[in-house]
Amino acid sequence: MPQTKAGATDEIVVQACPVREVLDRVAGKWSILIIVAAARGPVRFTELERSIEGISRRMLTLTLRNLERDGLLTRTVYATVPPRVEYELTDIARELHQSLLSLTGWAQRHRETISAARHAYDAERLAEGR
């Protein structure tokens, strides 16, 4: 088991700050992408693998398990041959997805501004020889 993460952050920091709690749930490189990809309806493993560009088999599995563990995703196995597994968002995950929309809106509105700020900042440091 390469990645068990039930560390001190779960209890100490999270209690003090609900913000931390969201972030822990949604952090990691792939969680949100999976939530978005599954927002339309039930998805199969391979579907996710294909639609989320760049994700490895390992990380897909790992992230799915964590989301399932947190009750954001349900996993349904159909005893067919070949096997078929479907993942579906739970109600609270759908709620989360709605909240996410506000964030993506922000990102889209300001992506240019942020990119510009970044370049300006870098250019300035460069000019100073830093």
Added chain:
Amino acid sequence: MPQTKAGATDEIVVQACPVREVLDRVAGKWSILIIVAAARGPVRFTELERSIEGISRRMLTLTLRNLERDGLLTRTVYATVPPRVEYELTDIARELHQSLLSLTGWAQRHRETISAARHAYDAERLAEGR
């Protein structure tokens, strides 16, 4: 953004990209905490250091620089003795902070549910000897 063959699966990825962008900006252990802490008004370095429990001097500096670089934070140095530096959210950071509220709301509403789901999941694996 180059339009590739726009299949149904590609759309998912495309829509998810802005999400990635937000996440990259806001990822890391401390970014959001700083944004929240600075939401009330200008804050000094030491103020942040004290109010954000557990943050190291190094990470505070690092995170502040990144936020500044992305244009989410302004840094104002007052040439006094002893030196005084104030950090303040930019307008787009305040917008981000508003969007964050929707997320923290979600976290607070469902923290119990999620915690329960997590324990249930763990208990089940344990019972199966996994």
Added chain:
DNA sequence: CCGTATCCCAGTGGATACTG
């Protein structure tokens, strides 16, 4: 007061090969 500079380790995630 406000940082920078090093050192270092745990954790994250990629690549690849194997299985029910």
Added chain:
DNA sequence: CAGTATCCACTGGGATACGG
């Protein structure tokens, strides 16, 4: 099809010490 198992590289971030 839907995963596990294994190995490995990279980096986020803590501890600590020093400088303007």
